[in-house]
Structure formats: structure tokens, C-alpha cells
Amino acid sequence: MRALMRLALATLVAAVPFAAVVAAHAADDPTPITVLTSDFEDGTVQGWAGRSAETLAASATVAHGGTRSLSITGRTATWQGPSLSVLDTFEKGTSYTISAWVRMAEGSDNARLSVERRTAGTATYETVVGNTAVTSGGWVNLTGRYTLATDVDFLSVYIETASTTGSFYLDDVTASYVPALPIQTDIPAVKSVVTEFPVGAAITGAEIIGTHGDLLARHFTSVTPGNALKWDATEPTENAFTYTQADPLIAFATAHGMKVRGHTLVWHNQTPAWVFANADKATLLARLENHIRNVAAHYGTTIGVWDVVNEVIDESQSDGMRRSTWYTVTGLDYIRTAFRVAREVAPAAKLCINDYNTNVAAKRDALYNLVVQLKGEGVPIDCVGHQMHVNVSWPSIADTEAMLKKFQGIGVEQQITEMDVSIYTSSGESFPTPPADRLLAQAYMYRDMFALFRRYAADVTSVTLWGLADDNTWLDTYPVARKDAPLLFDTRLQAKSAYWGVVDPTKIGTSPSPSASTSTSPSPSASTGTSPSPSASTGTSASCAVTYRVTGSWTGGFQADVKIANTGATAISGWKLGWQFTGGQTVSQLWNGSVTQSGSAVTVTNAAWNGALPAGGSASVGFLGSWTGSNPVPSAFTVNGTACAVL
Structure with a gap:
């Protein structure tokens, strides 16, 4: 998700079209420094070990390069696979590109590359490359970026599969990094230009370290812990609360005078199985209340806004409600309970209901109806969160403006909570590097969206981007594994044309934005769930x-x-x-x-x-x-x- 802008070229932007600046320095990217190589050509496993009782051996049956690869057989669970310690190889705060070639011995499956880290005996698992189709017919490359953000006493990379326990091969594994550039200090800070509302970024532990932390503090006025406040991170087992992931992020924000958005108290995903186990309505609501009382109270007034409930709408249902376990067991009472308890525990915080695709009429209307109903009952909903996971050609400005207008006059603030702009317009696309026309289209989309939000500053009280820079974005693994470039800064933390679209649109020219389209159809790559209500049609068949x-x-x-x-x-x-x-x-x-x-x-x-x-x-x-x-x-x-x- 990356064109590099060097400090020496930043002063040229006013005089030279941005596309020309990108082309001028792209060839100057330094050669990556390789810190790990496993090719198995010496006939050994080169330090790799199984995660359980599987068998690893150098094999001459097939190879991606040379004559040998690593054979992994005897697996009895999908999570079993080859693992290599990188504890003495990876340094905290450095962004590593990890590449591995994988091939099934028979059949097909989805493979993924992950990292396991442990601190004081507690294990955490992080996906570097999401599920990627792998067959026995050829080698498939898994490539992703990983930054170690905390001190650990165990760190390993490993390969696993999604569905089967079949044997597979691994070859030509590398890990490398490009030396960091300093952040640009001769360009305007986003927060100094956009003053109508706080502009924030969703972060992980990697975003508060070194140059990432410098970039975050310089440009943004608020943060959202992307995963660290979710249920699986804060209460993995019943009544055993932990804040080891979130506390450092919030301490960073506090030290730099930044606001904090809490995300999220209730969601159907990333909720541990124990929450729903053997739970009738009373039990489930009691667990919910206990969770909110503990988590929200832990941070008190430090967190000024909470996404209390997240993604509760399914516009394909007759009543507009997602059929999550929360809903099927409790109906609307889990939403009522969550807001009322949150108000008791955090009386000064703004309480939001958050969802995606709210620019789609059917979803927008279902959310509106729910908010109006609950507010009429006295449920303390203070704001509506619009996620805005969009792409370079969707949605239109007209549809987005209709979204904002819909919620005017009902006593709620509106916040843009998770914005990013994918360079892809379908799940079938994948680019080795972001095309110049897509980066320019992305800049136009950011330009037009921020102009719209600023026009509606009386209603829009914050805008948060779902990430800091292109080196760490969830869109690298969703909806398919591929490198995306959805944010304002590139993988080396340098400003992109998207940044100038927000800060100074004169730097990107005056061409019309693709977002001027009147299309109301959501893009498959932008959606995280249900799209507009479908209708069937008929037609002639073809190949x-x-x-x-x-x-x-x-x-x-x-x-x-x-x-x-x-x-x-x-x-x-x-x-x-x-x-x-x-x-x-x-x-x-x-x-x-x-x-x-x-x-x-x-x-x-x-x-x-x-x-x-x-x-x-x-x-x-x-x-x-x-x-x-x-x-x-x-x-x-x-x-x-x-x-x-x-x-």
C-alpha cells in the first residue's frame, strides 16, 4: 500500500507535479539488508523445528530454487508447521519484510505466515501474511511486513494452513529490512491544517516506537488502539483482565497530549468463546456488564470516546439486525445494556455506535432506525461512527454526503472512525507496486472526502484513519493477501500524494476525482460485510x-x-x-x-x-x-x- 519521497525532494513539490516527484526518486530506494536466509541447500533443516510432533527434513523432491526444500510431514492439526526462532535476529522497532515460498505436497489449502511472541510466558500470535491459496501444482510466495513492538523472551516465525493437515514444502525464506528514513519535518502537520476536528490514527504497539512514534505525534491529535482494547485482548478468560497491550498505547497518547478513542466494548468478532459458552440471556448480559465495568473503569476519563457497540447492522435482515450470538440470545438488550452501563462507568465519555458501509442507503437507513428507536427509549447514544473503509472509486461523494445528512437533527455527533482508501477496486486485483494512476485517484478521494467532512464540521467531530502508514495495514491480508497502500504515508513513512490531497490539494493537480461518480454500489474490497440488499436477475448462460x-x-x-x-x-x-x-x-x-x-x-x-x-x-x-x-x-x-x- 509505495512511492518514496525523500527529504531532499520535498521542497520540489510546489514546482513539480507530484507524479513526477514519485518517478524521480523511486529508483533511489536502497537495497534491503537481509538478516535471515533459509534455502536448505546444505541438506539440513537450518534451525527450523516443528511446532508439535510433525516431521521436518531437507528434501530433494521439489525445490523453489536450487535442488532442496524443507519437507513438513506428519501434521495432525492445521496450526502445526515449521517454526524458526528470530529472537536474536529481529530488533524492536525495525520493520522486516519476511518472504517464504510454500507448496503443498498434494491437494490444496490456504497457508499463512505468522509470528509467535511470548512475554513472561504469555503467548501472542500475529498474522504477517493471511490465508493464501497454495496447491501442489507450483510454488506460492508469502510476503509480508512485521515490526516487533515490545520486549519479548520468545519470538518465532512459522507457517500453518487453514483447513487441512496435509504435508507441504517450504523454501527460500528470507527476512530483510530497509534502513529507516527520518520523518519529514519540512512539510505541514496534518493536525495544523485540518483544525475543524481531531484527526487521528489507529495504532498498534509498532506505531509508538522510534520514527513511527515521531510521525504519529507530529501529524495526529488522537489515537485509536486498533485491537488492544477488544475483548480478546482485555479479558481473554473470564474475570481475568489484562491491559498489557493497551496501556503503552494510551500512555503514549497521554504523554503527547493526544485524545483517545476506545475501540470497542462489544463486537461479534474477537470475542472469546467463553463469553457465549452455556450462556442464557441473563448470564450473557451479566458477563457483558462485568466486562464494561472493568474495562471502561480502568481508563476513567483518559478515554473520551468509546465505540460501545460495533457492527450490529445487517441490512439484508427484515429488521436490519445482524444475527450475532449477542442478538440471537438477548435481542436488542445487549445494546441497551452496553450503553447504559458505559454511561454509568464513564459518564463524561461520548458513547458511539459504529458500523461500516453506512454510505449505502439500506445500511444507513437500518442504522438510523435503530438509533432513533433506542434514543427514544432513553438509551444514551451520543454519536454514530462511520467506518469509511473505501477505495479509489467507491463510494461517491453524493452518497457519503447523504449519509451525513441522514443523521442530522437526531441529537448525535458523527465521527469517521476507521477511514482508509484501498488502491484496489476488486478482490481479483493485485499489483507488485502501486500504479501511479491509482495513487493519484487515491489522493483525489482523500481530497474530496476531507473537503466534505470539513464542510460538515458542525456534525463531524473527529476523523480517524485506520492506520498510520502503509507498512502496517489490515488491508494487506483482507479480503485477500496482497500489498495495499491505503494511507497518507508510504512504507518508509514518507508523505504520499494522498497526504497532499488532505493537506494541500494544489499539489496534486485539478483533475476530477473518480469519487464524483453517482454509483451506489459498494466495492467487494472495501466492504467488511454485507453489501446492499440484492435482487436476482436472469440471463443467458456463457462459458x-x-x-x-x-x-x-x-x-x-x-x-x-x-x-x-x-x-x-x-x-x-x-x-x-x-x-x-x-x-x-x-x-x-x-x-x-x-x-x-x-x-x-x-x-x-x-x-x-x-x-x-x-x-x-x-x-x-x-x-x-x-x-x-x-x-x-x-x-x-x-x-x-x-x-x-x-x-
């Missing part, structure tokens, strides 16, 4: 190809993405996709289409906005599902009754 990928997996559940490509010469004016599950899987929620399931048979029909597939065109749907035992990939797919090639 087709389908790609099915499991993009996330956990005990009893998974997330998948399905891409339909029209490989024929005739346009498809509406599509119906079908497949059979063979492992007892069940689709629980789907976006970018509508779904029905009868036994093992799944049928997905297009949404109103993605039914037209020109020759060579494609559409993607994503879904959440449940599974037990195994999660095999469907072997056959049809579109409008015609069998498709499976990629």
Missing part, C-alpha cells in the same frame, strides 16, 4: 470460470471468497452460481449477492449492481460459514446451470 478461496478459518467457522469470471464471448446479463458442500458446511452470511442453501446445495444470485458480466468480466462474492471436522473446497460449480472451469 465461465470460478475461483473459490478460503480467506480465513477458525474453530467451527471460516470466511471464503468466490470469483465468477465470464470467459465466453457473450455478455451475461444476470447470474446464478451453484455448488455442493461435501463437508457439512453452512453459509451463515453472504455479501455481494443473495444466498439460499438446501442441504449441501448452495445457490447464490447476483446483487442488483453486479449482475452484468461482459465478456472477460468478473464478479466476486464473500461469505461467512460454519464447519465441523473438515472444510473441503467444492469441486464443481455452475453458472446459470452451465458447468464452469475451476481455477
Whole structure:
């Protein structure tokens, strides 16, 4: 998510178009310094070990480079795989690029590259590269960035799979870093230009160290701990509260005079299984109340805004409510309880309800109806949070303005809580480096969105970007594993054209923004859940190809993405996709289409906005599902009754 701007060139921006500045120095990037190499050519495992009882051995069966690779066999669980200690290799605060080549011995699965760290015996697991499709037909590269942010007594990198326990091969593993540049001090601070409301960034421990901390303190007036205040981080087991992740972030903010947004007290994700175990309504609400009383009280007045409940809307439901366990057990009472208890514990804090895709009319209206109902009951909702995970071509300014207007006059503030602008417009795209036209389109989107927010400063009381710089963004692993560039600063913490779109739009020219479009359709890559209410359409069938990928997996559940490509010469004016599950899987929620399931048979029909597939065109749907035992990939797919090639 990276063009480099050197300090020496910063003074040229006023006179030279930004695209020219990017081109002038891109070739000057220094050669990375490699600190780790594993090629297994010496016939040994080179320090790698299994995470359990699996067997690791140098193998000459296949190799990515040279004649040998590492063979991993005898796995009995998906989390088992090769692990290498990097405790004496990685230094705190340095951003490392880790690259590994993986190949299945048989069949296919999704592989991911992760890091395990331990401090005082407590283990933490961090994904570096999310689920990536791997087969026995060729080598696949897993590449991601990792920055160690805390002192540890154990640190290892490892490879695991998502669904099966099949054998696989590993080869040509490297870790490298590029020496850090100092932050630019001769450009305006974002907070000095945008003064109508606080501008913040979501952070992890990596963002308060060294030059990252310098960049954060210089440009932003507020922070949001991205994951450190969620339930799994603060109460992993019942009534055992820990704040080791969040306390350093909030201490940094306090020391630098920055405001803090608390995220989040209630969410259907990242909630430990024990919360819902054997829980009737009274038990679940009691656990919720206890959690909020402890976490919110721990920080008192230090946290001035809380996202009390997060992502409760599913506009495809008749009542607009997400069918989470919270809702199915308690109805709306979990929301009522969360806000009322939060008000008791943090009486001075602003209390928000937060959701994504609120610029989509159906979702916007469902959230509006809920807020009006609950406020009418006396539930203390102070603000509505609009996440604004968007991309370079979606949404339109008109739809975003309609979102802001909708919530005027009902007694709530509005906050932009998680903004980023992906350079991708579909799940099928992947760029080795960000194209210049996408970076410019991104700058226009930031320009136009911030101009809109500033016009509505009477309603919008803060804007938070979901990250500090492109070297650490969740979009590198979601909805698929690929390098994204969604923020104002690049991977070396230098200002991008997106920064100038916010700070001084004259530096990026006067071309119209793609966001001027009147399209109301959400992009699959921007969405984190359900898209607008779909409607089926019919059309003639044509040649087709389908790609099915499991993009996330956990005990009893998974997330998948399905891409339909029209490989024929005739346009498809509406599509119906079908497949059979063979492992007892069940689709629980789907976006970018509508779904029905009868036994093992799944049928997905297009949404109103993605039914037209020109020759060579494609559409993607994503879904959440449940599974037990195994999660095999469907072997056959049809579109409008015609069998498709499976990629």
C-alpha cells in the first residue's frame, strides 16, 4: 500500500507535479539488508523445528530454487508447521519484510505466515501474511511486513494452513529490512491544517516506537488502539483482565497530549468463546456488564470516546439486525445494556455506535432506525461512527454526503472512525507496486472526502484513519493477501500524494476525482460485510470460470471468497452460481449477492449492481460459514446451470 519521497525532494513539490516527484526518486530506494536466509541447500533443516510432533527434513523432491526444500510431514492439526526462532535476529522497532515460498505436497489449502511472541510466558500470535491459496501444482510466495513492538523472551516465525493437515514444502525464506528514513519535518502537520476536528490514527504497539512514534505525534491529535482494547485482548478468560497491550498505547497518547478513542466494548468478532459458552440471556448480559465495568473503569476519563457497540447492522435482515450470538440470545438488550452501563462507568465519555458501509442507503437507513428507536427509549447514544473503509472509486461523494445528512437533527455527533482508501477496486486485483494512476485517484478521494467532512464540521467531530502508514495495514491480508497502500504515508513513512490531497490539494493537480461518480454500489474490497440488499436477475448462460478461496478459518467457522469470471464471448446479463458442500458446511452470511442453501446445495444470485458480466468480466462474492471436522473446497460449480472451469 509505495512511492518514496525523500527529504531532499520535498521542497520540489510546489514546482513539480507530484507524479513526477514519485518517478524521480523511486529508483533511489536502497537495497534491503537481509538478516535471515533459509534455502536448505546444505541438506539440513537450518534451525527450523516443528511446532508439535510433525516431521521436518531437507528434501530433494521439489525445490523453489536450487535442488532442496524443507519437507513438513506428519501434521495432525492445521496450526502445526515449521517454526524458526528470530529472537536474536529481529530488533524492536525495525520493520522486516519476511518472504517464504510454500507448496503443498498434494491437494490444496490456504497457508499463512505468522509470528509467535511470548512475554513472561504469555503467548501472542500475529498474522504477517493471511490465508493464501497454495496447491501442489507450483510454488506460492508469502510476503509480508512485521515490526516487533515490545520486549519479548520468545519470538518465532512459522507457517500453518487453514483447513487441512496435509504435508507441504517450504523454501527460500528470507527476512530483510530497509534502513529507516527520518520523518519529514519540512512539510505541514496534518493536525495544523485540518483544525475543524481531531484527526487521528489507529495504532498498534509498532506505531509508538522510534520514527513511527515521531510521525504519529507530529501529524495526529488522537489515537485509536486498533485491537488492544477488544475483548480478546482485555479479558481473554473470564474475570481475568489484562491491559498489557493497551496501556503503552494510551500512555503514549497521554504523554503527547493526544485524545483517545476506545475501540470497542462489544463486537461479534474477537470475542472469546467463553463469553457465549452455556450462556442464557441473563448470564450473557451479566458477563457483558462485568466486562464494561472493568474495562471502561480502568481508563476513567483518559478515554473520551468509546465505540460501545460495533457492527450490529445487517441490512439484508427484515429488521436490519445482524444475527450475532449477542442478538440471537438477548435481542436488542445487549445494546441497551452496553450503553447504559458505559454511561454509568464513564459518564463524561461520548458513547458511539459504529458500523461500516453506512454510505449505502439500506445500511444507513437500518442504522438510523435503530438509533432513533433506542434514543427514544432513553438509551444514551451520543454519536454514530462511520467506518469509511473505501477505495479509489467507491463510494461517491453524493452518497457519503447523504449519509451525513441522514443523521442530522437526531441529537448525535458523527465521527469517521476507521477511514482508509484501498488502491484496489476488486478482490481479483493485485499489483507488485502501486500504479501511479491509482495513487493519484487515491489522493483525489482523500481530497474530496476531507473537503466534505470539513464542510460538515458542525456534525463531524473527529476523523480517524485506520492506520498510520502503509507498512502496517489490515488491508494487506483482507479480503485477500496482497500489498495495499491505503494511507497518507508510504512504507518508509514518507508523505504520499494522498497526504497532499488532505493537506494541500494544489499539489496534486485539478483533475476530477473518480469519487464524483453517482454509483451506489459498494466495492467487494472495501466492504467488511454485507453489501446492499440484492435482487436476482436472469440471463443467458456463457462459458465461465470460478475461483473459490478460503480467506480465513477458525474453530467451527471460516470466511471464503468466490470469483465468477465470464470467459465466453457473450455478455451475461444476470447470474446464478451453484455448488455442493461435501463437508457439512453452512453459509451463515453472504455479501455481494443473495444466498439460499438446501442441504449441501448452495445457490447464490447476483446483487442488483453486479449482475452484468461482459465478456472477460468478473464478479466476486464473500461469505461467512460454519464447519465441523473438515472444510473441503467444492469441486464443481455452475453458472446459470452451465458447468464452469475451476481455477
